[in-house]
Amino acid sequence: MNTQLTIDSLLTRAEKYFPKKQVISRTxxxxxxxxxxxxxxxxxxxSSALxxxxxxxxDRVGTLAWNDHCHLEAYFSIPSxxxxxxxxxIRLSLDHLTYIIQKAEDKILIIDESLLSTVEKIKDKIPSVECFIIITEKxxxxxxxxxxxxxxxxxxxxxxxxxxxxxDIDENEPAGMCFTSATTGNPKGVLYTHRSIVLxxxxxxxxxxxALSESDVAMHVVPMFHVNAWxxxxxxxWFGATQVLPGPNFTPEIIAKLIESERVTMTAGVPTVWIGLLNELESKDYDTTSLRCIVCGGSAAPEGLIRTYEEKYNIPFLQAYGATETSPVATVSRLKSYQQDLSFEDKLKIRSKQGIPVxxxxxxxxxxxxxxxxxxxDMGEVLFRGPWITDSYYKEPEKTIEAVKGGWFYTGDIATVDEEGVIKLVDRTKDLIKSGGEWISSVDLENALMAHEAVFEAAIIGVPHPRWQERPIAVVVLKEDAKGKVTKVDLLESLASQFAKWWIPDDVIFVDEIPKTSVGKFLKRQLREQLKNQFIEATN
Incomplete structure (x- = not known):
């Protein structure tokens, strides 16, 4: 039967078959x-009010809101x-906020009260907006x-x-829109159809x-403004799962308390979130036995992070991979049935990769x-195609031509693939380091550093070199109890046994914090700009 895959059908199923299940929202x-x-x-x-x-x-209706029940209502009200x-x-610059609201031609904005001042600063630059709806507890x-x-x-x-x-909504009509986080240039818009979201x-x-199901208690740690919280x-x-929404300005402590109090079974977020939660778990006692799964995406998770969650806390750790343009989940790293008897170390090597296509x-x-x-x-660029992969950028024909070729979306991510078809991310095209004509993976070096017991976070960047073209530099945040005790020699020696000599970073710079994008990824462009001149002078 030619029935339409539309978002209202997800809501009507929940209200008909799961009316007693709950949405639990922290405000x-x-x-x-x-x-x-x-x-x-x-x-x-x-919907009636709109x-x-x-x-x-x-019409486009924009939301500037946190992970709460009001935002979830907008998720279904607007497209339905x-x-x-x-x-x-909400973490973009004022210039980028202005740009995307105007690019989308939003007719109405739904705004959390705590974000009013941000929108007030740009109100005269967003003439498409006809009115504002304020979420407030007053x-x-x-x-x-x-x-x-x-x-x-x-x-x-x-x-x-x-x-x-x-x-009479057609499943191919647009239902949602997200913009990329724009580490360079202006953000690019991606439209999602009813069909793509439902599939x-x-x-x-x-x-x-x-394996999300009705029996789950799912906590959405991924911001609801970021690719529809994945x-x-x-x-x-749709499935009638209990949902936990952690609300505004949540911290690792808040996440840990919600896992314990609401008996959360699965949750998802970027590696920096799980690094922060791990520090919280190691500082206080929490009951996390309800968790059947932590999903990690956004960037590659270090083996050491996966190992600690699974060995010390008995929490299964699942890697996924995708992008705004892929809705976003495109691959998941799960063991095949005949790999279940492998040693923990061999399993870890597989599961620390990005997996196979869903x-x-x-x-x-x-x-x-x-x-x-x-x-x-062998390294190359990752290409995707499928029913929830974008075929264009919103009103950006030139950028579309660059990214979508021959029916494939070019991600800009560099990866390898093994005989099992498992993808391993090596780098972004712009972050891959070329030294003396050979490629160095910043991701592999970062993961090895973050496996060190003294390291909280680590980023690897390439800086210009007069002889080798580029050389890797490590930027490291130490754990509090390791500051002043662990040296760069200690960290470089820990890498020496794992990598070829020419892969070893030329220096280790200790910092208090690594700059991050609005969705928690390392902002390497900013690091390169900060350190570029310093190392050009040092090598001349």
Missing amino acids: SKGITRLTYAEFAKRTRSL EKLGVQRG MGAVLHTIN GKLPETTLQPAYHYETLVAEGDTNYLFPT HAMMLGLADTM GFPFAAV PGIEVKIVNDLGEVKPDGK
Whole structure:
């Protein structure tokens, strides 16, 4: 039957079959608990209110909000009425915020009260926005220069809880929009259709991917403004899973307490989040026995991080890989059935890689000579195609031509692939270090350094060298109890037994913090700029 895969069907399933299951939301005032029955009524009311404010099919509605129940309501309310959900990265610069709101031509912005001052600074530069909806826990609107402004809870209270979503939405209509985090240049927009979001959500429930199910208590640590929190909110509602939303400005301590109090079974985030949580777990006692899985993505997780979670805390650690352009999950690292009897060390080597493509996605790795050999050594760029892989950037034909060629999306990531088809990320094309004509993987060096018991974080960058073209430099944050005790000689010696001599960094620079992007990845461009001149002078 030619039935349409649309987001409203995910919500209606939850309200029909799982009305007693809960959305647990941490706010600035405490914990809010909604059943799916209550959540669905509020979501329909919001759609009703947006329609009264003039939102029509295809209009973009932007959200600047935290991981809470109001944001989750917007996730379903906006696309279910035929509009487009534009989740806006609240950590971008004012210039980038202005750019993407105007690029998307957002008609309405839904804004958390704590983010009002940010939007007030750019209000005169976003003429497409006709009104502002303020999420606040106060009974009245806070003072603001944004006009016209509406009180979120009042709109929901006055809306129609029985609002009927349109039945003629085509699954290929746009449902969501995200922009890349833009480490260089302006962010690029990616549209997601109803079909792509629904198929991606279905994939998250497969036993060989995330195995998300009704029995899970899923905590969304990935920001809901970042690639739709990796699609987990859509899948969790559809499957009737209990959801835990950690709210504004959460910390490792808050995450640990929520895992313990709400008996969280699975959660997902970038490596820096899990490094921070590990420090918290090692400083205090928490009950984490409910966790069946931590999903890690965004960048490669160090072997040492995986080892500690699994050996010390008995928490399975699962790597996934993707990008804004891939919705984002494209590969997952799971052992095959005949690999279950391998030693822990051999299993760890496999599971510290990015895995194989999830069902529905095709991958190939190419270099100037064509597809690379499946030997785990030959390097090339990762290409994807599939039903939730973008085929264009929003209103960016030139950038689309660069990234989408011959029906494949070129990721800009460099990887190897072994005889089992398992992908291992080596670097971003712009981060790969070429020294004396040979490639050096910054990711491999970073992971080895972060396996050292004294190291909290480590980034490897290439700096110009008059003879070798580039040389690697290590930028390291030591754990508090190791500061003043562990030297750069100690760290370089730890690498000497693992890598060829010419791979060893020329220097180790100790810092208090490594700059990061808005989604928690190391900001290597900034590090290179900071250190470039210093090392040019030193080598002349």
